[in-house]
Amino acid sequence: MTVRPDIEDLLGRMIRIPSVNPRERAEPAETPLAEFVAAWAEEHGMRARLGEVADGRANVLVTLDGDSAETVLLETHLDTVETAGMTVDPYEPTIKDGLLYGRGACDAKGPLAVFLGAMAALAAGGPRPRTVVLAGVVDEEHVYRGVQAMRREFAEQGIAPAGAVVGEPTSLRMVTAHKGCMRCRITARGPGGHSSEPWGKTNPITTAARIAAYLADEYAPALDALARPLVGPPSLAVTMIDGGSGPNVLPESATLTLDRRTVAGEDPHEVWRELRGLLLARFPDGVEVAEPHVVDYALETDPESAFVRGFADVLGASGHDPAPKGVGHGTDASKIALDGVPAVVFGPGAIAQAHTPAEFVPLDELHAARDVIEALLRRTGGDR
Ligand SMILES: [Zn+2]
The missing domain is CATH 3.30.70.360 (Alpha-Beta Plaits)
Structure with missing residues (x-):
């Protein structure tokens, strides 16, 4: 019996911490959220530390050691887009008809709550076959400085994840391909x-x-x-x-x-x-x-790689569509894939709600995504 932290409450607390991307302004915009994530993770039995990227803006890295050094990376972004013109209170989460509203509800504090909730369940007990690293990075909504700093740090420390899940709203589909741009x-x-x-x-x-x-x-x-x-x-x-x-x-x-x-x-x-x-x-x-x-950069992850097949198995076993999907918009996954890491994009909520005046995440998808990620992290045996 493992303890399940209340991820609706966790998401609400993170929505209350503004983290709007400051674009070219020199402001530590995401740092209060990074500090909150680190403190929450430590309270729930994980190790956490901040790493400055620029202008006092910090990525947060949370680690939960497992039985092996094989590492699964969970990556998502701390920053949100602006709040001007929002028709819901951006920083006071509200729940109506099973939908939780607020800036970042699905892009990407929902996925962040999913990752933290799944890791906390592992920290509380049960199988933990692999080491899990969660990276909450800055600046995804502008020029990707957070994920690039994370890549440099991984290279310096010899961290080579066996696979990565990038948290973005995908309506619980496994996205393996997207376009890049020039x-x-x-x-x-x-x-x-x-x-x-x-x-x-x-x-x-x-x-x-x-x-x-x-x-x-x-x-x-x-x-x-x-x-x-x-x-x-x-x-x-x-x-x-x-x-x-x-x-x-x-x-x-x-x-x-x-x-x-x-x-x-x-x-x-x-x-x-x-x-x-x-x-x-x-x-x-x-x-x-x-x-x-x-x-x-564009993303095109091999759907036959062991990590992706494992993720598809978990989705199928959970009653979700396991077929790989392609989308038009970019994510941090394409940068992570440049280092040879099989990367998929996954999360609750729809991209159609991201960046909108009434951004929301469906609570049933939030909990379903958490269950999928927990099942992925508990999965033993690699290739099928
Ligand atoms: Zn996003």
């Missing part, structure tokens, strides 16, 4: 001048329009050949256009912003270099392709 700006330039005398002058808006048409009509359709089973083909969309200074002035520049979604096997930096080469060969005059301002 975003950059393209600027066309011209001499400018009076618009009544445009002859012989390069108009950057015309160049930008030609570039946009080339990208939509020739470049993007060719990406279909790179489709992957769970996520489909890569994509490219021009998402912003900016140029011109007055209705009777020839523009001196026009800038396009593009969003190129990548699939497994594509390095976003290499995608940028190739795209830049194509554009400069085709539009040689006055065109600049700036370094990417956002890159992220």
